[in-house]
Each structure stands twice: as C-alpha cells, then as structure tokens.
Amino acid sequence: MRTPEEELARALARYEWVLAHVADGIYGLDAEGRVEFVNPAAVRITGYPPAEQRGRDQHTLLHSHRIDGSPYPREECPVWRALRSGRTVLAGDEVFWRADGTGVPVEMIAVPTVEDDRVTGVIVSFRDLTERRAAERQAAEIDRLARDAAASRALADRLQQALLTPPPEPDHLHVAVRYQAAGHEAQVGGDWYDAFLQPDGATMVAIGDVVGHGSAAAAAMGQLRGLLRALAYDNDESPAATLRRVDRAARGLAVSSLATAILARVERHRDVPVAGRRLVRWSNAGHVAPLLVDPDGTSRVLATPPDLMLGVDPDSPRRDHTVDLDDGQTLLLVTDGLVERRGSDLDEGLARLQEALRDVGGQPLDYLLDAVLARLVPGAGEDDVAVVAVRAYPEGRPRPAEAGPNRLPPGIP
Helix, strand or coil: CCCHHHHHHHHHHHHHHHHHHCCCEEEEEECCCEEEEECHHHHHHHCCCHHHHCCCEHHHHHCCECCCCCECCHHHCHHHHHHHHCCCEEEEEEEEECCCCCEEEEEEEEEEEEECCEEEEEEEEEEECHHHHHHHHHHHHHHHHHHHHHHHHHHHHHHHHHHCCCCCECCCEEEEEEEECCCCCCCCEEEEEEEEECCCCCEEEEEEEEEEEHHHHHHHHHHHHHHHHHHHHCCCCCHHHHHHHHHHHHHHCCCCCCEEEEEEEEEECCCCCCCCCEEEEEEEECCCCCEEECCCCCEEECCCCCCCCECCCCCCCCCCEEEEECCCCEEEEECHHHCCCCCCCHHHHHHHHHHHHHHHCCCCHHHHHHHHHHHHCCCCCCCCEEEEEEEECCCCCCCCHHHCCCECCCCCC
16 A cells, blocks of 8 residues: 555656657746746757756747737736636737747647635647648648639530530421530530531531630630531531631630540432432541441441541541431430540440440430440539430421421521
8 A cells, every 4th residue: 555655756756758759838936927847749849958948938939929920918918817817818929039039839728726816827738720821721622622623614614514505306307416514523525516507407516625625615615616606507518627717716716725526417418309418518627536326226337447636737628428317316426525534445435335225226316325424424424415316207207296396496497
C-alpha cells in the first residue's frame, strides 16, 4: 500500500506525462500573466525554449499585436479577461507570434485557478489551427473551382442546347435525334447534329464532333454547324462539295478547331419516277461510319475510304457515297461517344451497336434510339453522345402514327 506521499508523486508523474504528450499547447500563468510552466507542445508551436518563457509576461511575448500589425491591448486579451473576471474564456480566432516572427492561428481556452476565492493564475490551453485553416482555404478554393466549372458547364450546355434544334418531319420520312451529355462536370463536348429541308424538299442530315471539351469546343461547334447549315441550304451540290466549302470558309473565318462530320442528303433517284426509291448521298470527314438498319434489325456499317477531318487541309479531296434507302430502313448517324470505350476499339463498339440494333430494329424509331442509348450508355458516359436517325415509310400508305405529324418549315413543298 502506497503512502500519501507516494500517491502524490504518482499523480504528479501522470500529470507531467499528459502535459508532455498532448498535442495542444498548455501554459500555466500566475496572477500577473507571467509564465510559470509550459509544456513541450507549446514550446514546439511557438519556437521559444522553456527558459526564454518562464517568468515572462505571456501577452507581451506571444500576443502583443494583431494579424494586421495593430497593438493588442492587454485588457482585451482573453487570458487577461479570465484573470480579471475569474471566469473561463474561450476564443476561436487568435494569433500567437512565434520566435521567428511568424504568426500561428490558434483557438484557446483560459481557465482561471481560484484559491480561497482569489484568482491565483490561469491555465491556457491552445491549439494550432494552421492545418485546419489551410484545409479550409483548400476547401474554399475547390468550392470556387466547382462553382466556376458548373457555371462554365451551364453556359456551354445552354449554347449547345440552343443549337441542337428539333428536326423537321418531311412526308413519309421520320427524323429522330438524341443528345446525351457526358458525366464529367464542365466537360461538355463539341458533339452536334442537324436536320433540315432544302427548298426542293430534299432532307439534309448532319452529325459532327469538334475536338476538345468545354465552352471553346461548344462555341466552335456552333460556328461549324452554322456554316454547314448556311452553305448546304439552298444549293444542289453534293455533300462532298459542301464539306469542302465549309472547310475553306472555316479557314478563312479563323474557325480553327478540328472536327469530324458527316453530311448526308436524302433525295430521289433522278432517273426514277417520284414514287421510286430514295437515295442517300453522303460524305464523311473522318467521322464514325453511318449504319443502314433493316426492319428485321440486321444492319451494315457503311464503311468508306476515309477522308480527312475538317480543319486539317481545306483543299484535300472529298468523296461522295450513295446507298438506297428502302421503305422501312433506317439510316443511323452517331458520334463516337456511343461506340467508343476505354480499353476497346471502334470496331468492337460498332459490333455492340449492331447487336443492340438486332433486338430493336423493327421497333418505332423513338423506341429504338432510347433502347440503344440505354443499352450502350446506361449512365452518364465519358463523352457526349449525339444520334440522328432517318426512317423511310411507304408513300402509298398513310404516315404511321408512331412517326408523328408532318413538321415542315414555311415555304417547303
């Protein structure tokens, strides 16, 4: 059994061990605010050895001026207020000044010691807030960047959505479009589509993808789409000739972005009566090849010799290609976000698309597009996705209800 002296020595040893190992700085001050003891954490944080602190006025040593350099009156100091009031004082935004003259943000609690109803000193415990403040600044900066990115994404989205207009619905052709944004915030891309009627009633469809992401890509997309639409609207030149003119105009107008694109014209065979077969004439500027889908879901990729993407060489040769579009068949144009995946090549992606089409090829066109997107891009993907589909219906029968009513711009026959 220990004697009272041994118990006291043991208790004191425990207190000394705690003082030596806690992370917070701890001071013991006398009734005049002079340092009586200081623990190792306080020495480490302030940089003053114990011998340079004991017996000195703590406020004068560590706390004599504010962060802006103005004097800090003793009577306003939390420690001094605890000494004078005899009440515990908490302070969450203070600065102690290190031996090297740098400030350290601290939060502190000053607890007065009272003997015989008289304040005999104060115990000051303080915590270095340097890492916390750095984390707060980092969090604030991340939040600012996130807000900026969200604003940039919203601006690009609004620009993109303003340009991705609803397609026309010419007689016995059903045009359906889809656009799905990428999942990455502020990574809106340059994917676009277009569909419009020429004055002679031919249907033009286009799809493209500007290299890059963000507002710059969306802006370049808008410029290229506008150029293509304007140059293709009121002439009967071939899609290849129009793409050449778009490329030259973009160079002359300093629209310097690289882009892939397909421009296609759905027209009549010129040597066949009006009720004859439709013909698709298209040119491909480095884009994913179109597909032709039969009513039973079988499909073929309309692979052609590759032409250069837009923005490389406006004088490079471009070729036209043709294919018949029979009643019930669907022409499908997509951007690479639908078929390309990390770790697999384009051929594998097109094979997955053809497999999906086998199951839904005979379904209404809107259902087909939604089913394909749900299967190939079930969530937000790594890239934007744009899709344009054109399905032909027999002219000897009424337009199917699933295709919706005709929708033609004014002046189009």
